[in-house]
Amino acid sequence: MSIESTIVKMATEAKAAAKKMAKCSTEKKNEALIKIAHRIEQNASEIKKENAKDLSRGKEMGLSDAMIERLTVKDSTIKSMAEGLREVAQLDDPVGSMGRTWQRPNGLQVSKMRIPLGVIGIIYESRPNVTVDAAGLCLKAGNAVMLRGGSEALHSNQILASCISQALQETGLPERAAQVVPLRDREAINILLKQEESIDLIIPRGGEGLIRFVVENSKIPVLKHYKGVCHVYVDDDADLNMAENICFNAKVHRPGVCNAMETMLVHKKVAKKFLSPMAKSFESAGVQLRGCQETSKILPHIAKASEEDWPAEYLDLILAVKVVEDMDQAISHMAMYGSCHTEAIVTSDYSKARRFIREVDSSVVIVNASTRFNDGGQLGLGAEIGISTSKLHAFGPMGLEELTTTKFVVLGEGQIRE
Amino acid sequence: MSIESTIVKMATEAKAAAKKMAKCSTEKKNEALIKIAHRIEQNASEIKKENAKDLSRGKEMGLSDAMIERLTVKDSTIKSMAEGLREVAQLDDPVGSMGRTWQRPNGLQVSKMRIPLGVIGIIYESRPNVTVDAAGLCLKAGNAVMLRGGSEALHSNQILASCISQALQETGLPERAAQVVPLRDREAINILLKQEESIDLIIPRGGEGLIRFVVENSKIPVLKHYKGVCHVYVDDDADLNMAENICFNAKVHRPGVCNAMETMLVHKKVAKKFLSPMAKSFESAGVQLRGCQETSKILPHIAKASEEDWPAEYLDLILAVKVVEDMDQAISHMAMYGSCHTEAIVTSDYSKARRFIREVDSSVVIVNASTRFNDGGQLGLGAEIGISTSKLHAFGPMGLEELTTTKFVVLGEGQIRE
Numbered sequence: 001m002s003i004e005s006t007i008v009k010m011a012t013e014a015k016a017a018a019k020k021m022a023k024c025s026t027e028k029k030n031e032a033l034i035k036i037a038h039r040i041e042q043n044a045s046e047i048k049k050e051n052a053k054d055l056s057r058g059k060e061m062g063l064s065d066a067m068i069e070r071l072t073v074k075d076s077t078i079k080s081m082a083e084g085l086r087e088v089a090q091l092d093d094p095v096g097s098m099g100r101t102w103q104r105p106n107g108l109q110v111s112k113m114r115i116p117l118g119v120i121g122i123i124y125e126s127r128p129n130v131t132v133d134a135a136g137l138c139l140k141a142g143n144a145v146m147l148r149g150g151s152e153a154l155h156s157n158q159i160l161a162s163c164i165s166q167a168l169q170e171t172g173l174p175e176r177a178a179q180v181v182p183l184r185d186r187e188a189i190n191i192l193l194k195q196e197e198s199i200d201l202i203i204p205r206g207g208e209g210l211i212r213f214v215v216e217n218s219k220i221p222v223l224k225h226y227k228g229v230c231h232v233y234v235d236d237d238a239d240l241n242m243a244e245n246i247c248f249n250a251k252v253h254r255p256g257v258c259n260a261m262e263t264m265l266v267h268k269k270v271a272k273k274f275l276s277p278m279a280k281s282f283e284s285a286g287v288q289l290r291g292c293q294e295t296s297k298i299l300p301h302i303a304k305a306s307e308e309d310w311p312a313e314y315l316d317l318i319l320a321v322k323v324v325e326d327m328d329q330a331i332s333h334m335a336m337y338g339s340c341h342t343e344a345i346v347t348s349d350y351s352k353a354r355r356f357i358r359e360v361d362s363s364v365v366i367v368n369a370s371t372r373f374n375d376g377g378q379l380g381l382g383a384e385i386g387i388s389t390s391k392l393h394a395f396g397p398m399g400l401e402e403l404t405t406t407k408f409v410v411l412g413e414g415q416i417r418e
Numbered sequence: 419m420s421i422e423s424t425i426v427k428m429a430t431e432a433k434a435a436a437k438k439m440a441k442c443s444t445e446k447k448n449e450a451l452i453k454i455a456h457r458i459e460q461n462a463s464e465i466k467k468e469n470a471k472d473l474s475r476g477k478e479m480g481l482s483d484a485m486i487e488r489l490t491v492k493d494s495t496i497k498s499m500a501e502g503l504r505e506v507a508q509l510d511d512p513v514g515s516m517g518r519t520w521q522r523p524n525g526l527q528v529s530k531m532r533i534p535l536g537v538i539g540i541i542y543e544s545r546p547n548v549t550v551d552a553a554g555l556c557l558k559a560g561n562a563v564m565l566r567g568g569s570e571a572l573h574s575n576q577i578l579a580s581c582i583s584q585a586l587q588e589t590g591l592p593e594r595a596a597q598v599v600p601l602r603d604r605e606a607i608n609i610l611l612k613q614e615e616s617i618d619l620i621i622p623r624g625g626e627g628l629i630r631f632v633v634e635n636s637k638i639p640v641l642k643h644y645k646g647v648c649h650v651y652v653d654d655d656a657d658l659n660m661a662e663n664i665c666f667n668a669k670v671h672r673p674g675v676c677n678a679m680e681t682m683l684v685h686k687k688v689a690k691k692f693l694s695p696m697a698k699s700f701e702s703a704g705v706q707l708r709g710c711q712e713t714s715k716i717l718p719h720i721a722k723a724s725e726e727d728w729p730a731e732y733l734d735l736i737l738a739v740k741v742v743e744d745m746d747q748a749i750s751h752m753a754m755y756g757s758c759h760t761e762a763i764v765t766s767d768y769s770k771a772r773r774f775i776r777e778v779d780s781s782v783v784i785v786n787a788s789t790r791f792n793d794g795g796q797l798g799l800g801a802e803i804g805i806s807t808s809k810l811h812a813f814g815p816m817g818l819e820e821l822t823t824t825k826f827v828v829l830g831e832g833q834i835r836e
Contacts, residue, residue, distance in 0.1 A: 023777060096776070108787060110797050117809050200809055221639060221810045242832040248701055277821040335437070347559040357827050358514070359441055369526060369830030371772035379528050379826060380520055391535050391618055391823040392639045393811040408797060409775050412787030416667035
């Protein structure tokens with residue numbers, strides 16, 4: 001079968017499966033998730049055997065150590081995939097819930113009911129656990145899912161997909177509700193992105209290159225997350241101890257992730273007092289600082305920041321530092337160089353906190369806490385399928401609810417329009 | 419200036435204006451809306467003079483009578499534009515509102531705050547009143563708007579835009595927050611659809627051809643509404659008098675609009691009893707019926723429906739009629755031929771009503787009332803900018819809230835990730 005007919009057939013079957021999933025009770029969906037978890041644990045050795053094929057092929061192809069590391073399925077990976085599924089089974093099912101219900105003057109009762117989106121396409125790289133994590137969330141929200149992982153992980157993804165399908169079948173749910181695209185060709189992505197009659201949403205997960213490719217080529221709506229250039233602004237009314245803790249945590253706790261701080265903005269009035277001890281903490285943790293001109297006056301030994309540093313997402317122990325005139329300049333800097341991901345202020349001033357919240361245009365705006373809290377789990381969404389930095393449909397971490405939409409339900413007793 | 423540089427400049431200015439609009443108080447926005455209304459009334463004769471230029475050009479170009487009718491700005495059009503703006507000023511401002519607020523175990527307080535989307539591009543045909551209606555809604559929701567109306571309405575749209583800009587300026591709001599694209603070239607649309615760095619959302623309003631063109635060519639997310647192939651299913655447990663009233667209203671009240679019924683589905687058990695009087699009412703109102711084979715047995719004088727009738731959006735006094743075995747067949751028919759717009763059931767059976775609500779995949783699902791209620795005003799959204807039949811971001815009538823999104827607001831007292 002050609003690549004095109006393979007993909008078209010999969011998408012058509014996914015659409016049919018989605019219609020069945022949409023009618024499925026929460027109990028059945030949870031049962032399926034728990035069965036998938038069980039099956040993955042039971043098949044641990046087969047999964048690792050398939051993964052070993054990917055790993056040896058990857059080594060032959062000269063994948064970097066970091067790539068090989070991400071590709072590896074260990075016992076702990078198996079355990080965390082299974083636990084993840086059991087946690088998703090515990091989460092509230094958004095489908096069928098109604099928010100506010102209101103009554104019209106003519107007696108019509110109107111509400112909005114949460115319903116699944118339909119078919120979700122996930123396009124991702126390397127990590128095979130995404131296959132299971134993403135499928136779990138999509139299925140729980142009543143959707144069907146088409147998974148196109150990295151070609152280097154194909155053996156691993158296929159055996160994980162077969163665990164999922166078997167568990168679905170065993171539960172009496174449509175086995176085609178979760179499918180892995182069984183093709184290495186990049187052309188498969190292109191064709192997948194054109195199935196707008198069958199697929200309702202595309203979520204790319206991976207590097208900026210992959211995401212831009214998907215956005216450029218998709219005829220289907222895309223929820224995307226380019227990068228996290230996150231800022232902390234240390235106000236002149238900040239508790240400087242708190243600011244030091246927050247900034248240290250935001251940079252050092254896990255520098256390689258999107259919600260790590262990349263630029264620290266400091267009010268000029270507290271710059272001297274704050275920056276000297278802060279720089280010491282950072283340097284003792286191996287953080288390389290790159291400062292603006294004013295910062296250099298206070299910390300003459302650090303590197304000078306260039307224009308490229310302000311929009312940089314280092315994902316590393318590197319931090320750009322800028323001294324600002326006031327909060328307005330901090331907010332303008334965020335608007336100019338940020339990525340609408342996460343921005344935090346440290347301040348004890350009530351009205352500045354209020355204004356920062358209103359005026360900063362980011363998916364998560366934080367007062368007096370670390371940027372590291374921009375995470376579905378940390379914010380109480382349960383689990384997340386990604387973080388959207390564009391505004392339509394979802395802005396910020398996306399949990400189960402963001403994998404659904406709403407329809408209007410109108411109850412009458414014979415009302416007509418006059 | 420080239421078409422491209424004109425559009426790029428407008429989009430860049432719109433983006434800057436959107437940032438100012440986002441910070442704007444509800445009071446200021448309402449003041450601007452009321453000033454726009456006033457200015458349109460004050461300038462009625464100039465508006466009609468500009469409109470006359472469009473009309474005479476349109477007649478020279480041989481526009482149909484229906485097109486000329488839609489293009490004409492009458493005193494009543496002026497009045498309804500001004501009243502529409504005053505009504506939008508009365509509506510609650512969604513911006514800044516927070517839904518549920520929750521607390522995390524570590525004490526972080528999390529909420530979602532409504533914020534404007536940014537810059538909205540509206541691409542529409544003929545009716546100049548859309549310029550004012552759409553601008554009013556976009557501005558009230560704190561957005562900037564770029565309006566690209568039909569080339570045949572350019573003079574009318576430009577004078578309306580200048581009324582809007584002058585009123586914005588007079589209120590101290592950015593005058594570039596509402597701009598009409600001053601170009602007749604179709605190429606302008608193509609370029610507009612590529613300004614994904616500045617424009618956040620495109621809403622096309624018009625015929626299916628325009629909408630498909632926009633969807634095919636846009637790099638910006640599109641909220642679209644292709645067509646309304648709406649169904650009423652008359653169940654065997656229906657109150658047949660109520661069913662007759664509802665079906666008559668759904669078809670005859672305003673046959674040329676998207677929420678009019680296009681196909682009536684009738685349970686076989688009540689077909690005979692229901693169809694004979696129903697057909698009489700329809701025929702006395704000039705409705706042409708096209709029936710399935712079973713319908714023909716009951717109403718031998720009517721035309722036979724062909725396969726093309728089931729997915730047809732007549733927008734006219736024509737109705738397809740089909741007798742079905744049961745509700746399941748009705749729901750399958752809707753799924754196969756419908757457009758996810760509006761479907762209604764007439765029934766007195768509680769569990770069938772419940773199942774219909776759950777299983778029918780339409781933006782508005784109605785029990786015992788006319789399909790004509792799928793309308794932002796009728797459902798209590800205040801006013802609508804359109805009806806979305808795709809699921810992402812909004813599904814169904816879109817009011818002010820659908821012109822906004824949410825960001826997360828997190829309040830802490832120094833929390834860091836452990």
